[in-house]
Amino acid sequence: MNVPVFKLSHVAGVSVSDEDLIADLRRVAGELGKNSVANKQYEKLGRYSSITQSKRFGNWNEALRRAGLEISNRFNIPDEELFENLLTLWQHFGRQPRRREVDSSPSTISQGPYNRRFGSWMNALKAFVDYANGASAELAEHQVEVPVGGQHKTPREPSLRLRWLVLQRDNFKCCACGASPAITLGIELHVDHTYPWEKGGETVLWNLQTLCSKCNLGKSNLLPA
Numbered sequence: 001m002n003v004p005v006f007k008l009s010h011v012a013g014v015s016v017s018d019e020d021l022i023a024d025l026r027r028v029a030g031e032l033g034k035n036s037v038a039n040k041q042y043e044k045l046g047r048y049s050s051i052t053q054s055k056r057f058g059n060w061n062e063a064l065r066r067a068g069l070e071i072s073n074r075f076n077i078p079d080e081e082l083f084e085n086l087l088t089l090w091q092h093f094g095r096q097p098r099r100r101e102v103d104s105s106p107s108t109i110s111q112g113p114y115n116r117r118f119g120s121w122m123n124a125l126k127a128f129v130d131y132a133n134g135a136s137a138e139l140a141e142h143q144v145e146v147p148v149g150g151q152h153k154t155p156r157e158p159s160l161r162l163r164w165l166v167l168q169r170d171n172f173k174c175c176a177c178g179a180s181p182a183i184t185l186g187i188e189l190h191v192d193h194t195y196p197w198e199k200g201g202e203t204v205l206w207n208l209q210t211l212c213s214k215c216n217l218g219k220s221n222l223l224p225a
């Protein structure tokens with residue numbers, strides 16, 4: 001099937017069946033390789049407008065449900081997953097995310113679950129910061145010297161709390177070039193091992209740094225100068 005470059009719903013007099021709308025949602029999910037579609041993603045890849053979908057079925061989540069897809073506004077999401085999504089947003093924007101920003105990419109969870117769990121967006125942010133800062137016990141455990149024998153004492157992937165501490169310490173800026181997504185949206189920040197993990201570097205606060213994706217690629221596993 002050829003995908004037209006215009007949105008069919010914008011063409012006057014053209015009516016679209018429910019089946020067509022549902023089929024197109026499924027097609028986009030298939031293209032994304034996911035079992036859910038954010039309405040922003042659908043705007044890019046869909047044949048119709050996401051507003052057409054929402055209006056036809058009452059709202060976006062209902063359109064997803066009718067298409068047999070998962071909705072992001074689901075119940076009983078563990079706190080850890082809610083916080084992980086908040087850190088993703090904080091890292092993406094290089095600053096505290098705004099309420100409406102949780103409803104679009106790169107967020108995978110909508111406002112609903114945050115409001116249900118914490119009562120409000122501000123309370124959700126407070127709960128996240130409290131959780132992320134409650135790191136003393138975990139960090140004490142991981143504050144170990146680099147062992148001589150090359151055996152790791154820490155896991156390769158830093159925990160949410162450790163990533164938060166590193167990003168905060170570095171003011172959400174690349175330690176090498178100073179790039180910040182708060183100034184240039186689209187700058188992608190990574191938490192990187194200063195002394196490479198492959199060479200025995202541990203996943204501890206002092207051995208982690210914030211790098212943008214460009215500087216991180218340039219660095220690979222080279223030892224620090």
Ligand SMILES: [Zn+2]
Pocket residue numbers: 174175176177178179211212213214215216
């Ligand atoms: Zn950089």
